[in-house]
Each structure stands twice: as C-alpha cells, then as structure tokens.
Amino acid sequence: MRINRLAAATAVVATLALTATACGGSSGSGSGSGDNSSPKTLTYWASNQGASVEVDKQVLEPELRKFEEQTGIKVKLEVVPWSDLLNRILAAATSGQGPDVLNIGNTWSASLQATGALLPFDADAFGKIGGKDRFLPATIASAGAEGKDPAAVPLYSMTYGLYYNKKLFQAAGIERPPATWDELVADGKKLTSGGKYGIAVEGGNGSENVHHAFTFAKQHGADFFDASGKPTFDGPDQVAAIKQYVDMIAKDKIAAAGNAEYANNQSVTDFATGKAAMLMWQSAGANLKSHGMNPEDYGVAPIPVPAGASGDKLTTSMVAGINLAVFKNTKNTTGALDFVKFMTSKDEQIALNKAYGSIPPVTEAQSDAAFATPELQALAKVLGTSAQPLPQVANESQFETLVGTAVKNLFAAAAAGKPITDESVKAELTKAQQQMPAS
Template sequence: MRRLRAAAAVAALTALTATACGGGTATGGGSNDSPKTLTYWASNQGPNIEADKKILTPRLEKFEKQTGIKVKLEVIPWSDLLNRILTATTSGQGPDVLNIGNTWSSSLQASGALLPWDAKRFGQIGGKDRFVSAALGSTGARGKDPAAVPLYSLAYALYYNKKMFKDAGIERPPATWEQLVADGKKLSKGGTWALGAEGSNLVNNIHQVHVLGKQHGAVKFVKFMTSDAEQTGLNKAYGSIPPVKAAQSDPAFARPETAVLRDTLAESAAPLPQVPHESQFETTVGTAVKELFADAAEGRPVTTGSVKSALTKAQQQMPKG
C-alpha cells in the first residue's frame, strides 16, 4: 500500500561565500567582517515586484536600526533569478544574501558558491530545532550541512469537492495511491475528470512527480529575517506558512485556508529530493510529465509502461554522475 505524501515548497535564504560575492560593503568606517551595507536579492513572492518592495522595505529599515547595517534590496522575478545567481557565482559580482528555490539547493551547493550552514552558524540564529523538518530538508544534499535557511514555506495538498465525493458515494478523501485510483474512476464521468493539475508548468510537475511517486553581516540578516516576529509578519503578508515553528502559533495561520497547509507541512509533507543537476532535471522530467498529462487530456492511454518509458527517456538525458 503506497500512502500519499505532500511535497514541501520552500523559498530559502542564504549567503554566497566570500569568493563568490562582494563580502559586504565596508563603507562609513566598517570592515568586511562588520559591514555597513549588504546587498540582498529577494525572490518575487508577491503579485509584483513593487508589492514585494512595499512588504520588505519596512523590515529592512527595522534591521538597519537594530544593527546599523543598511540593506540594498533588489527583487528579482523567479524566471530570472537562477540565471542571475549562476552568473554571480562565476563572475564574483553577486549579492551578500539571496533567496533561492528549494529545488535549486543541491545544485547551487555543489558549485561551492553558497555559505554552508553548519552547527555553529545555525547556533547563531537559534538552532535547527526552530524549523519545520520538511522545510529544512529542502536546503541541500543529504549528509551535508544545509546550504540555506527556510524563509517561506507552503505544502502541496490534495483539495477535494465534498459534494462530488458525496454524490459518488465516497465517504472520505483518498489516503493511499490505490484509493486515489479507485475514487478517480468513480468521479470521472460525463465529461468530468477526477484530478486537476497544472500539467503545462514544468516546475509544478517536479513537485507533482514527488507527490505522486513519493558570514559577513549576512548571518545577522538571516537571524533577523528568520526571527519569530519577522517570520510571522512576512508569511502573513505573502500568504505562506512560516518554516519557523514558533511563528506558526499566530492566529493568522489558524484560519481554515492556512491551517490545512500548516498541518500538512508539519505532519505529512516531505522535502523534494535534492538533485545536483536540478535545472536539467526540471526540464527533462517536467517535460515528460507535461506530455503524459497531454496524453491523458486527449484521451490517449496512459499506462504504467508509458509512464516508465517516458521517465526512463528523461533520465537518459540527464548528465552522468
């Protein structure tokens, strides 16, 4: 019996190593160990870049008042962020602190460009135990020190139409793969299909595959952004779930629409596997799944054999090692 699991979706905060960034700007009497300015590349979490600036700027001003360190903010669309990071790691002209997507953690970690978050550094921000395990598990390759710290979290959950289930004589949502298949057959009739998924989105497909298959002043800044108070405020603003456990006690995350994701993240979500060549993996496997979804939508048969064949072909396109 294969039980259904959810995937944790995480935006993480990290720092580039000194060889891959400016190491802070030592202006106004500061030094590179105690800089007066940090550059922060934030991912576009809100509806647009201006909305992100509106949310983040007051918090960065608060950080400056507390530490004397000014943060230069640049909000970068997700579509551009990875290429900007890769360019920065080779040119040495990058930010001090940046956001990354959870599926990028292992591949960027392998480049040696990200600051390792060892026990000492985690101790400076309160320790690993503050974070939800599913979120922390998405921050680097297994067996290595994390390459990032969770900042915003969500979980992929199964939403279902209670009326449709009742009309089909189904008493509760499926908890296993076998139940999902059986319920899907009961619900798929008269032009209505049981399962809806964003099949053309390659990034989303990587998460679906997992679900269905199973330094400088930078440390001060990460400590500030992952503090209980900032985690509560930031995740409220973005409609995400705090990966910091204590911040989840805020009533905002107890509303029905957020409580279900909070509980899924804590109880049943699992971190996505950390793939060294993530960019190629996302393209090859995401495209394979997109084509399988297209076959299903057009009424073409999708079988165990065709799924295995498509994923094997995708695997063969991946770099060796």
C-alpha cells in the same frame, strides 16, 4: 503565490560546478574596507512572492527598515522575478558579482551548494542566527545534500494538500475527502459529469509534474536516485507512479483532456470556478480568494496514499519553499548573518509568512493566530509529518526539468487519445535518464 517555478537554465547548471571554483568580491557594498565585523550595507535579492514585484517591495521594505533601525545596516533590496532568478544566481556564482544575501528555491539548494558559492551553515553559522533546532526538520532537509552543512536556511515553507469543493462533494453524496487513491478515483468518477470533472491537473507545467512524480514514486516505494546519486528514473515502481498520475486523464478520465496543456495555474481557476471538484496544490487559499472562492467553500486534506501504506509510502508532498542563503564571498559576513537571524526571528516569520500565505519554517512562529486557519493548519500538519524533500543531489535541477518534461509529454499523448502503457511511460523516463549529465 507560487514558490515552485523552475527557470530554464539546465545547461548552465550542468556546467556551474566546474566554473564556480573562484569567486571575486560581492557587489554588495560594505564599509569599503572589507571588514566583516562592522558592515554598513547589504544587498538582498528577494524572490517574487506576491502578486507583483511592487507588492513584494511594499511587504519587504518596512521590514528592512526595522532591521536598519535595529542594527544600523542598510539593506539594498532587489526583487527578482522567477523567470530571471536562477539565471541571475548562476551568473553571480560564476562571476562573483552578486548580492550578500539572496533567496533560492529550496529545490535548488543541493545544485547551488555543489558550486561552492554559498556560505555553509555549519554549527558556528547556525549559532549566530539562533540555532538549527528552531526550524522544522523537513525544511532543513531541503537546504542541501545529506551529510553536508546546509547551503541555506528556510524562510518560507509550503506543501501540497488536496483541496476539495464541499458543495460538489455534498451534491455527489460524498461525505469526506478521499484518503486512498482508490477512493479518489471512485470519487472522481462520481464527480465527473455535465462538463465538470473530479479533479484538475496542470499537465503542461513541468514543475507541478515533477513534484507529483516525486510524491507518487515515494508512495510506490521508489526514488529517482540511488544512494550514490545515480539516476533511477525508469524502474518499474517509478513507471507505475507516473502512469497512475497520467491515468487521471488517460484511463480514469477524471480530469479533462484539456488539462494536459495547463501550465499557468489554470487548474486553480477551474477548481475555484467549480469546473473541477478537487485540486492538488500548494497553499492555494490566496489564489482561490482572488477568483472569488471563499475559505468556507472548500476543505483541505492530505493527498491520498495507497491503501495500507506505511513508512515512506505515507509521503503526501514534497517540501516546498524558499531558502535564504549568503554568498560565501560577501564582504559583509557578520551583517549578512545578522540579517538572516532577523528574517528568521519569530516576529519576522509571522509578519512575512502571514503576508504571503505561507507556513513559517520556524516552529515557534506557527503558534500565531494568523496560521490557525483550517487550510494552513492542515498544510502545516503535512509539512511536519508526511512531506519529504526532493532529491538533494547536485543534478537536481536537471532532474526537475527532464522528468517534468517526460510527464508533460505523456499527458499530451493521453489527451491526444494515444494509449498510455507501462512501455510508453518507461520509454519517456528512459529518454529523460539518458539526458542526465554525469555526476
């Protein structure tokens, strides 16, 4: 399961804040009277989290029947593929013809919040779902712009870790996973031989690229936006961060040149089949198992940081995950919030995150034995201590696409044998910054 796919709808997102100023009635049918106090039905758009839409239905429909039994409210489920989800949400926001409750990628929260189409989770709304303090702070920080009421609440959480092949490490005489970048490069060179590589990267995947660009920039003490929300893509520290990442192919040669074209989880396959000894990925366990790799074959550690790092430079991941939002114009506000309360209850958080191999953002659910595996414990620690949200700005979606594409272009140049210099990295980032729409 991947939670970090980004639909190619940046042009629509850029204009959405201007067009979604007046929304009509929700397409979710209630009691027919518009009475929020006693809704009879809700419409729910769920994102595709499992191996297929059908798998998601098998996971979700029994849970939705529990909600109906408890409340008398029937939930009409539609599982929306990731390739369609953002476009569907944008169309619903502009037309007003949308669901009552929906999943959104958490990195879209601020962009969708800026449209005004989502119900703000103020103190009153949080009170109706059991309180804000039930959620990990990092996951709440990924639910909308700082200083504003969140536009959604966390539902499923994920974060990045460094996966390493225990057998290949042992064969190379490496006793522990690298904790610093110097150690990772040194280990990567020891592990690169005989057609095998130290690490696999997904250089053609814009979402993967921007996630690592964000983390590496934080480790260099840099951000991609200043305090006013103005893009700062091409500063010297941002350039150094991107160059460090691309140098895995360009300079250090610890990743295969062919990784520059990877865009569909091929790096996971390379790791699972022993072609690469390390992998930076979100909750990869289920995917690795599908390729025949057992949990005892690999370990999970935090992504390395610079030697002597402190403060924000200790960031090892962006906060990944899915948020649960309510359309502001729903006729079923009370029922929608009851549904959010149900989906974020301890029992449902355990059942759903267990099914999807993700981490519950509701802290009391994390104590369940289902999340006691070494992999999930390691990732939960990262989520709670060293993960930070991507920039919560209105143009975040465009940032993801433009910077992700800039890094993709640099990987392609590196694979072609072209020199990757500070100047070439800066040129790509400057081009990306110039394409950002005005705030």
